[in-house]
Amino acid sequence: xxxxxxxxxxxxxxxxxxxxxxxxxxxxxxxxxxxxxxxxxxxxxxxxxxxxxxxxxxxxxxxxxxxxxxxxxxxxxxxxxxxxxxxxxxxxxxxxxxxxxxxxxxxxxxxxxxxxxxxxxxxxxxxxxxxxxxxxxxxxxxxxxxxxxxxxxxxxxxxxxxxxxxxxxxxxxxxxxxxxxxxxxxxxxxxxxxxxxxxxxxxxxxxxxxxxxxxxxxxxxxxxxxxxxxxxxxxxxxxxxxxxxxxxxxxxxxxxxxxxxxxxxxxx
Numbered sequence: 732x733x734x735x736x737x738x739x740x741x742x743x744x745x746x747x748x749x750x751x752x753x754x755x756x757x758x759x760x761x762x763x764x765x766x767x768x769x770x771x772x773x774x775x776x777x778x779x780x781x782x783x784x785x786x787x788x789x790x791x792x793x794x795x796x797x798x799x800x801x802x803x804x805x806x807x808x809x810x811x812x813x814x815x816x817x818x819x820x821x822x823x824x825x826x827x828x829x830x831x832x833x834x835x836x837x838x839x840x841x842x843x844x845x846x847x848x849x850x851x852x853x854x855x856x857x858x859x860x861x862x863x864x865x866x867x868x869x870x871x872x873x874x875x876x877x878x879x880x881x882x883x884x885x886x887x888x889x890x891x892x893x894x895x896x897x898x899x900x901x902x903x904x905x906x907x908x909x910x911x912x913x914x915x916x917x918x919x920x921x922x923x924x925x926x927x928x929x930x931x932x933x934x935x936x937x938x939x940x941x942x943x944x945x946x947x948x949x950x951x952x953x954x955x956x957x958x959x960x961x962x963x964x965x966x967x968x969x970x971x972x973x974x975x976x977x978x979x980x981x982x983x984x985x986x987x988x989x990x991x992x993x994x995x996x997x998x999x
Contacts, residue, residue, distance in 0.1 A: 744977060745984040748996035751888070751952075752841050756878040757851040757972065758824070758831030760794065762871045764862070767827055771865060772812055775825060778857050783814035783823055791826055823854050830858060831876070844976050852969070872963045875931075877975040878955040879983070885948040888991055892918065898950075898991045899937075918950075926978055930971060931958010933978050935986065952986075954979045 776786060789811040811826040820839065824831040832851040834842065862870050883889065888898055892914050895902040906914055920937040934955045941948055956975035960967050984992070 743999060744980045746998040747992070748998055750841055750995050751881040751883050752879050753836045753882040754878075754880040755834045755841075755844075755847050756831055756876060756880075757833075757847050758829060758876050759855070759870075759872050759968070760829040760874045760876070762873060763828040764867045764870075766865070766867045771861065771867070772825060774865075775858065775861050776812075776814055778861065779814050779823060779854070783816050783821070785813075785815040785817070785819075787813040787815065789813055789824070792829065794828070821850065825858075828873075830854060848969070848972055848976075851972075852965075855965075855968075872959060872968065874957055875959050875968060875971050875975070876955065876957050877972055877979065878953060879979050881952040881954075881983070882942070883950040883952060888994060889950070896988075898988060899986055900988055901986065924978075924982070926956065926958055926974065928960075928974075930960050930974055931956060933975075933982055935982065952983075954982055 776783075791809060791811050809827045811824055814823040814825070816822070818837060820835050820837040822833045822835070824833065832847065832854050834847055834850075859870055862868065883898060889895070892904045893906060895904055895918075902920070904915065918937070918939050920935075922935050924933045924935070925931075926933055934953075934957070936951075936953045936955075938951050939948065940951050956978055958971070958975075960971050
């Protein structure tokens, strides 16, 4: 029997003192306004540069695989821009049809969801002010995203593929005496769950990788909520992110074992 899903009013979500979260992404995809131009991005940076003084270009994100956002007048690709803070652990991504706030683990501990949503909403308000100031029209959300990317590191939570069952309740690989196949060298998994009240979907993916900074092997566990509610008011958007956060935290706890919860110092 399926486990009951806690109601949206639940306040006692699972909590960990040392969660393996490495990055959190919080953002909105919206209808690209006809009047939005490249100089407006410079004006947006000017509004944000006291907190995010470093600027970088990045390849555009495609909504559909292979589809690149193009300028309607010139036909040229439209870049994505990053505004980064001095400590390199927070950044704002802006593209003509979306924006994101990212927290990235550097030296500090994860500052928790209230910090992420507060910073995201500050960015959201700044962009709304920009749209209003230059008569760009309404910012019409199409889809919201909240993603938690976790690094589960070799030598800490696991050593071999056989250790998967110590981490994930739904995975097991046993090297039995008469088994033909050897231990796998690569692993990936993807599954999707519907969010409550038709608010979207929660996608969970697991894959192996090697960290570029120190060549350490790890599992990357990503929980990504995508969707939107019936209303696109600021209050409804905030509620959607709260629901997405609940599903990510509860889903993370549901997928992982009590044994590894002790390593991550579960508080409740």
